[in-house]
Amino acid sequence: MNEPATHRKAALITGANKGISRAIAEQLAALGMTVLIGASRLDALANNAGITGSGQVSPEDARDQIPSSVDLDMVRTVFETNVFGVIAVTNALLPLLRKAPAPRIVNVSSAAGRHPHTRRWAERIGACDAYIVVTPEYNTAPPAALTNAIDYLYEEWGGKPVGYVGYGIFGAVMAVQKLRAQAGPLRMADIGPQVALSLREDFVDFADFKPQEPHGAEVRGLVDELLAWARALAPLRAASPAAV
Structure with a gap:
């Protein structure tokens, strides 16, 4: 990297001694970011440290606890780590993140910490090699539900193009x-010009979809480029498979 050290981006990763967090730290370092436990400014914070409450078992062997017999001290410990710990770390680092030009906070969970609906979402996303995101715009931004759904995952997005x-x-x-700014930290390759549909010109009475003819060629061009990028990035995905 020829970028001056004073201009290099810095990231703080929690739980980076093993697993997903360690992989995140290695990948960000390989991209030229400075991965630290403290800095005068942070460009990214990845919260991943967590516990299952199932004891010293592998993630695939972790099981939900039965409410009638669960140890309340264990529940408190899990919540202190997985909920309040994330809030405490994030709040403590907000002053550093606010100094960055485009700060990002990514909350990452392993399969053991996912709810069933999150696991289904991860399986669907992990099975794809490329994506087309269709979004409306509210107050110059995409819907909060969309950005939240994207941020719910990490490994499943990596090495894949998105249009x-x-x-x-x-x-x-x-x-x-x-959304393009969101794609980078998740290791997605955002490609090409977007297909921009106008509510005035491509919808009848702002409701019935009737796109102008040039948009057909734009969509075909986007799909062709997306497939080309998906093929080109296949070796990267093979080297770092999604953890679903």
């Missing part, structure tokens, strides 16, 4: 820009 179709008064251009 965008946006619809709004001005084609959701600003919303897509924010």
